[in-house]
Amino acid sequence: MQAYEGSRGSSRWSGPGTLILWSTTTIAIPLALYMAFLYAPDERVMGAAQRIFYFHVPAAFVTFFGAVTIFASAVAMLTTRAPRWDHWTLATTEVSWVFCTIVLLTGPIWAKAAWKGRVGDWIFDPKLATTAILWLLLTGALLVRRAAASEELGARLGAVLGILAAVDVPIVHKATVWWRGHHPVLFAPGKRDALDPRMRLAFLICTIVFFLLFGLLVALRRQLAEVEHRARAAAERASNEGRS
Amino acid sequence: MAELTTAAFEARGLVKRFGPRLALGGVDLRLEPGHSLALVGPNGAGKTTLLRVLAGTLSPTSGSLRVFGHDARRDRRNAFARVGLVSHASLLYDDLTAIENVAFFARLYGIVEPTERALAVLEGVGVAHRAEDKVSELSRGLRQRVSLARALVHDPALLLLDEPFAGLDPRGIDLLCRSIETWSAAGRAIVLVAHDVERALSITRAFAVLDRGGWVDGGDSSAQQAIRVSAALHALGSTERTRDRR
Amino acid sequence: MRGAGFFRASAAIAAKDLRLEWRTWDSLSSGTVFALMVAWILALTLTPASGEAPELAAARYAPSALWTVVAFACAVSLAPAFRAERQGDAFAGLLAAPIDRGAIYLGKLASGLVHTALLALLGAGATAALFPWNPFERPATLALILGLHVLGLTVLGTLFSAIVHRVGRGEALLATLLFPTAAPLLLSAVRCTEASTEGRLFETAGHWLGLTAGFDLLYLCLGLLVFEFVVED
Numbered sequence: 108m109q110a111y112e113g114s115r116g117s118s119r120w121s122g123p124g125t126l127i128l129w130s131t132t133t134i135a136i137p138l139a140l141y142m143a144f145l146y147a148p149d150e151r152v153m154g155a156a157q158r159i160f161y162f163h164v165p166a167a168f169v170t171f172f173g174a175v176t177i178f179a180s181a182v183a184m185l186t187t188r189a190p191r192w193d194h195w196t197l198a199t200t201e202v203s204w205v206f207c208t209i210v211l212l213t214g215p216i217w218a219k220a221a222w223k224g225r226v227g228d229w230i231f232d233p234k235l236a237t238t239a240i241l242w243l244l245l246t247g248a249l250l251v252r253r254a255a256a257s258e259e260l261g262a263r264l265g266a267v268l269g270i271l272a273a274v275d276v277p278i279v280h281k282a283t284v285w286w287r288g289h290h291p292v293l294f295a296p297g298k299r300d301a302l303d304p305r306m307r308l309a310f311l312i313c314t315i316v317f318f319l320l321f322g323l324l325v326a327l328r329r330q331l332a333e334v335e336h337r338a339r340a341a342a343e344r345a346s347n348e349g350r351s
Numbered sequence: 352m353a354e355l356t357t358a359a360f361e362a363r364g365l366v367k368r369f370g371p372r373l374a375l376g377g378v379d380l381r382l383e384p385g386h387s388l389a390l391v392g393p394n395g396a397g398k399t400t401l402l403r404v405l406a407g408t409l410s411p412t413s414g415s416l417r418v419f420g421h422d423a424r425r426d427r428r429n430a431f432a433r434v435g436l437v438s439h440a441s442l443l444y445d446d447l448t449a450i451e452n453v454a455f456f457a458r459l460y461g462i463v464e465p466t467e468r469a470l471a472v473l474e475g476v477g478v479a480h481r482a483e484d485k486v487s488e489l490s491r492g493l494r495q496r497v498s499l500a501r502a503l504v505h506d507p508a509l510l511l512l513d514e515p516f517a518g519l520d521p522r523g524i525d526l527l528c529r530s531i532e533t534w535s536a537a538g539r540a541i542v543l544v545a546h547d548v549e550r551a552l553s554i555t556r557a558f559a560v561l562d563r564g565g566w567v568d569g570g571d572s573s574a575q576q577a578i579r580v581s582a583a584l585h586a587l588g589s590t591e592r593t594r595d596r597r
Numbered sequence: 598m599r600g601a602g603f604f605r606a607s608a609a610i611a612a613k614d615l616r617l618e619w620r621t622w623d624s625l626s627s628g629t630v631f632a633l634m635v636a637w638i639l640a641l642t643l644t645p646a647s648g649e650a651p652e653l654a655a656a657r658y659a660p661s662a663l664w665t666v667v668a669f670a671c672a673v674s675l676a677p678a679f680r681a682e683r684q685g686d687a688f689a690g691l692l693a694a695p696i697d698r699g700a701i702y703l704g705k706l707a708s709g710l711v712h713t714a715l716l717a718l719l720g721a722g723a724t725a726a727l728f729p730w731n732p733f734e735r736p737a738t739l740a741l742i743l744g745l746h747v748l749g750l751t752v753l754g755t756l757f758s759a760i761v762h763r764v765g766r767g768e769a770l771l772a773t774l775l776f777p778t779a780a781p782l783l784l785s786a787v788r789c790t791e792a793s794t795e796g797r798l799f800e801t802a803g804h805w806l807g808l809t810a811g812f813d814l815l816y817l818c819l820g821l822l823v824f825e826f827v828v829e830d
Contacts, residue, residue, distance in 0.1 A: 460601065
């Protein structure tokens with residue numbers, strides 16, 4: 108008779124992996140907060156406001172890593188057409204959107220601390236401009252997914268837009284760097300060594316925690332997507348059986 | 352392929368899923384060249400889905416389809432080159448004239464002299480005198496004939512008809528029935544999806560009943576079969592109605 | 598017999614679309630009105646600061662104004678690209694034809710490019726008329742800049758038009774998708790136009806031209822690859 112996707116097998120990710128991720132992240136978040144607010148010393152020029160750096164920059168790292176995961180899962184979705192890859196694409200897109208929003212919200216605070224007062228300046232920063240564009244691209248992909256009449260169509264269009272968005276990121280970055288009128292500057296040297304070792308450690312811990320949090324949220328969102336998918340399939344099956 | 356005759360099409364294990372909904376649950380179907388088949392079944396049985404997969408406008412979730420020996424997925428240009436599609440929608444551009452429409456599709460099928468060929472086909476279906484009129488200015492019946500011309504312009508060996516009687520007056524229906532019989536006699540394979548079971552079975556050699564994406568019945572078309580199938584479908588339809596009332 | 602070849606099928610689709618456009622003026626009429634309206638509003642609002650020479654102000658504003666006009670005109674004129682296929686479900690006829698799906702995209706892209714290129718010329722004319730600024734001094738470099746950037750906008754716009762059409766939305770969603778994705782194109786277009794007005798396009802904006810050419814090629818390939826996933830059921 109009609110074969111529905113098995114209720115076993117595909118749920119293996121919800122097992123020990125997620126649990127370990129859960130517990131590690133739960134322990135690590137207070138640690139990160141401690142490192143960022145208490146352990147790391149005050150920055151001389153910017154003062155306490157500089158501490159936003161421990162959240163802003165890791166969130167940005169995670170966002171751009173998120174773009175890579177969107178690209179990978181979207182390509183897998185379009186080549187295999189398997190719903191499980193769509194669940195990954197949906198999860199990575201939504202969670203990346205959340206981290207992207209965090210970057211944009213913390214951006215002006217960081218900019219205010221760094222450039223003293225001229226909040227508007229941050230839109231000229233290539234990295235933040237790129238993030239803003241990425242935010243719009245991700246929002247567009249999610250909007251189209253919502254607007255699609257069926258789950259399947261939404262999955263395909265969401266994957267297509269995810270690929271187009273991810274590919275755009277490096278180009279947007281290049282363009283916004285060039286926009287400032289100078290030829291590309293690859294690295295601003297010197298600053299790294301000036302960093303206090305305690306600051307560097309706090310930053311490292313916060314970055315790790317942000318990646319853990321990203322992984323956990325993606326895993327949970329993916330599971331939720333799968334449960335939703337199975338619930339819809341079950342409802343469909345029930346309505347089919349009711350007919351005979 | 353080692354087989355002696357190449358089937359008009361051969362479908363194996365066709366599955367089509369729309370998200371969680373299973374529209375086709377592993378359909379096998381083979382039609383010999385020159386044969387005709389009526390596809391019947393209640394609403395939502397998957398008839399139109401199956402026809403659209405056979406026409407190449409819908410790709411199956413899994414399963415294989417060979418049309419005149421060519422794999423539909425890997426070699427769509429050869430597979431669908433000899434398939435003609437008539438639907439209840441006209442599949443025409445309202446703002447183009449009849450001849451422009453037919454000639455356009457002739458070009459897509461790689462016909463060398465598209466306008467000449469289009470005019471000949473329009474003559475064949477009896478609308479040559481309105482060839483220069485926009486499709487939006489034609490009556491439903493005339494538009495349907497232009498649709499037929501569109502489907503026949505590349506001289507298909509397999510014709511797929513999806514509810515072609517919808518919206519036609521009795522004269523139009525009669526005319527279309529006779530055309531179908533002529534095409535069948537000319538050796539074209541035909542698949543017909545229609546609501547009216549008795550009419551569908553009266554003009555095809557065989558029939559198949561689809562329900563919830565799978566086969567439930569089938570055989571040679573005959574008057575007794577037509578009555579039996581029609582009664583069975585009526586019963587299916589009425590259980591559906593009781594369920595809706597609940 | 599097999600279906601028409603890739604480029605033959607694209608040409609047939611493009612010719613059909615241009616014929617339809619000639620008959621209905623669906624896309625060019627709204628694009629023209631929109632382009633002129635945006636140009637007029639920008640000319641009204643972007644005025645020189647007190648004491649600033651109008652030519653200097655124009656040199657600063659006009660390239661951005663030109664590309665704002667072109668971007669909006671592209672979005673508006675490409676939105677109806679798949680509207681004709683909706684009547685009579687003609688799109689099913691296209692999908693049933695034995696042609697490559699990419700050929701449908703290329704055909705739509707070609708006819709769309711005729712519209713957007715005409716509107717870009719109109720935009721250049723309108724900004725030249727409304728600002729004390731003349732982009733037509735160097736017609737060859739202007740053609741190169743318009744061509745490269747409008748091609749990119751059309752490559753993206755055609756694909757997004759198909760997506761928007763699939764979900765049954767209109768111009769607003771198309772613009773929402775098109776503008777952020779095309780951000781590098783728009784930045785490049787403004788820099789190239791500025792450089793061209795100064796007569797030093799290749800010296801100061803050569804790297805932008807390279808970026809745009811790469812962008813166009815990359816997204817054209819992506820469009821041809823993914824179009825199938827957008828249109829099929």
